[in-house]
Amino acid sequence: MTLGERLARGDEAALDECYGTLGPLVRRHVGRLVPGHAVDDVVQAVFLEVWRARGRFDPACGLEPWVLAIARKRAIDQLRAEARHYRRTVPLEDAARAHDDTAAVDAACDVRQALAVLPAPQRQAIVLAHYGQLTQREIADRLAVPLGTVKARTTRGLRRLRDLL
Structure with a gap:
């Protein structure tokens, strides 16, 4: 049985193995997308979602692309959240210079x-x-x-x- 199949069936040991195997890849991927201070939070959110969404995973489609797609989505969510926060905290006179x-x-x-x-x-x-x-x-x-x-x-x-x- 593959790692993806074990994960889809709810094997907690498979989640640990998934994190050990794909964690460095996800960390590199997320590190290119979000600021350094947010990488750990996004990686944690990715594997939390991997576990919660394991019932939607189709082992025939491949585990790595599925996990990387989740990582990309969580990274975009992080960027959006930071952008919302930044827009709220930037003084009005600096808003025109804020990066969008x-x-x-x-x-x-x-x-x-x-x-x-x-x-x-x-x-x-x-x-x-x-x-x-x-x-x-x-x-x-x-x-x-x-x-x-x-x-x-x-x-x-x-x-x-x-x-x-």
Whole structure:
């Protein structure tokens, strides 16, 4: 039984193993998206949601892309919360100079929606490459597919994303 299947069945030891296996990957991914002071909180929120949403997980779709998608969503939530807080605390005269992350958050939402339309193999390859920062060789090894298959999935997926965006 795979780690994802054990997690979906509610095995608490699987959550510990998931954290041990995917924690560093999630931490790197989240660290690129949110300020350093918020990384630990976001990582904790990710694995809390992994546990709470385990019933919605489909082991056939792959555990890593699912967890990374949750991490991306929680990172965006953190950025939005900080932006709301910042807007409330910035004096009115400084508000005009305040940095607005709204466009970046909107773009991230558009990309997430476009990724959801892609076939699962293409989405998985792109998510692991971009968000997981894995090379195509590492993706091929992790998914146990030939390197050419990963390259084809990535290329087709990126073309489709370009058309969707």
